[in-house]
Amino acid sequence: MKKPMKIAIASGKGGTGKTTLSTNLSALWAERRRVTLLDLDVEEPNSGLFLNGTLVKQETIEKFIPVWNPDACRLCGKCQEVCEFNAVMKLGTEIMVFPELCHGCYACSDLCPNSALPMAARPMGELNHYRMDKLDFIEGRLAVGEEQAVPAIKRVKEYQKQELPDSDLIILDSPPGTSCPVIEAVKDVDFVILITEPTPFGLHDLKLAVETIRGLGKETGIVINRDGIGDDGVEQYCSDEGLRIIARIPQDRGMAKTYSAGKLIYPSYPVMKEELSRLIDFLEAL
Amino acid sequence: MKIVFTAKGNTWEDAMDPRFGRADYLLVFDEESKELSVVDNREQSQQEHGAGPRTAQKVIDIKPDVVITGNGPGGNASRALEAATLEMYVGAGDMSIKEAYEAFKAGKLAKA
């Protein structure tokens, strides 16, 4: 296995089992070697519900936005001119900043002729680093009301590089979908696991996810979760597209109930443990 | 008194636009000169973000005493309007401009 090895777990559709897979896979793999798990679904980070570790560090994630200094300002309006996002406006004799609209490009701040808009840090979420035996688990949690996930995702990845630079194996639980938070989550990884359910919704969104991942030039493997429900559309698609199905998790009411209670599945389900062990063997051979 | 209406057209008979940020037109009535003028705001309907503050800016530049609208401005527009000294009245969303004006004069509209 290449070192360090970065594996992302993504999906087009939400609710297909990313977190189930990332937590169970990481915990089982950590019985063999040290694993670092990053929960990058910063809008709804759920992995921590299934893993019990000690808190190693907690940090505020910050974004930088301009803050108006009325004493230095000459009301020239250049700031509004250079802002593409309507986040800075000259209204009467006041300069108003709209933090939710700001993308943090620094243009207004740097280009203000009177340095009247210095950039200041503003909390946008938190980062929590937990450890349980050989598993380090880091989650990013966007503050409710904050709209932009990407800066928080970036910070979690950065944190791992800074605090755990010797991690050989990093698993990234990514957000659902195919838009820029997902791109941010998967863009530096070596392999992307796409997990889906064998239904028309699952298939439709899988196709979008595959297009996205291929567009980034990433190698991918498919995991079918809740195998047995729906139809064989996903199987057919994978066959047609030459996509490897690297694991199948069966539909099982008992497993669903275990998941619902916030417990890892493989300790009480040998079928799951075996399938994940096979998956680990496959990934280690990459 | 100078009054701004969020409008769907540019005459007294036209309907009020219940929206603020994405209102089609800003109709300006100067009670002293009895003049009715219009500011075209339709570009804001293409703005997905920041329409509220942009429209607020246009309103502030008109320097009205009163703004009459339907639903009232959203969060960002409200903040933007704090920079101005004007009174906003809401609830006229389903009326014609004329009816809205009469309702305002009769004290029937709620202050935002």
Place this chain on the structure above:
Amino acid sequence: MKEIVVLSGKGGTGKTSLTASFALLAGSSAVVADCDVDASDMHLLLAPVVEMEEMFYSGKEAVIDSDACISCNRCLEVCHFDAVETDGTLYEINSVNCEGCSYCERVCPVDAITMKPSLAGDWYVSKIRSGAKMVHAQLGIGAENSGKLVARVKNEAKDVASKDSKALVLVDGSPGIGCPVVSSLSGANYIVIVTEPTISGLHDLKRLRELIVKFRLPSGCIINKADLNSGYKDEIQKYLKKEKMDMLGTLPYDENITSAMVQGKSILEEPYSNSETAGTIREIWKNIQFKLGLDGE
């Protein structure tokens, strides 16, 4: 005109399947908006017939003219998004990273950078089998889901409803709590949250609730797959009561919803229309209509 937005926080709770069912029940008195633009699925159940298609441009993208470029590095110095890539001589923009802020364009000493409109996706106005119009979209791969396309879909749906004098706009929202969700909330009269009785479902419900409170919107909850975990079902109901959110109803885990989906149908349609689940969904919809004063047909 009233606006109902259906959200879930967590993905996979059945939000889209339920919204499609509500759309069919609302019939031609509603305009349907699929604002789950990143991987939108409702069309798989509603089979919209497209009447109008438009491209959606959102924001800008920088482009460097390599002939004019003098490799001064200024663009790279000012870019906060790692969107300028170079081997030392040739400078290129990474369009996936570019946020369209135009800072580089403003500082380039030789005007080698231009900003071009960024194509984010397409949106459509279609007709569905209930006789209603549906506005939906597809976000481009890797595009910025800043909520702009969501806002466009919503605004177009509202315009259609206004022009056609429809009483209701029914919105299928996005999962999560970020930009696209905030975009779909604006102007809503009522939020329907679809959740599941699991630890994740409750966790995400709470975060979503926090967001909705910020917008001061009334909301109600449907617990789907309610028989999966009665402990969590009770906990969610307790939470709803405490938060003064409406308890709109519960639905059992029903494989027929998936079977219907495979056939491109909602569970309200044959051969499932007389099932208990279908009946419960109809009751829940009546409940929602009552809360909004929409039931006076």
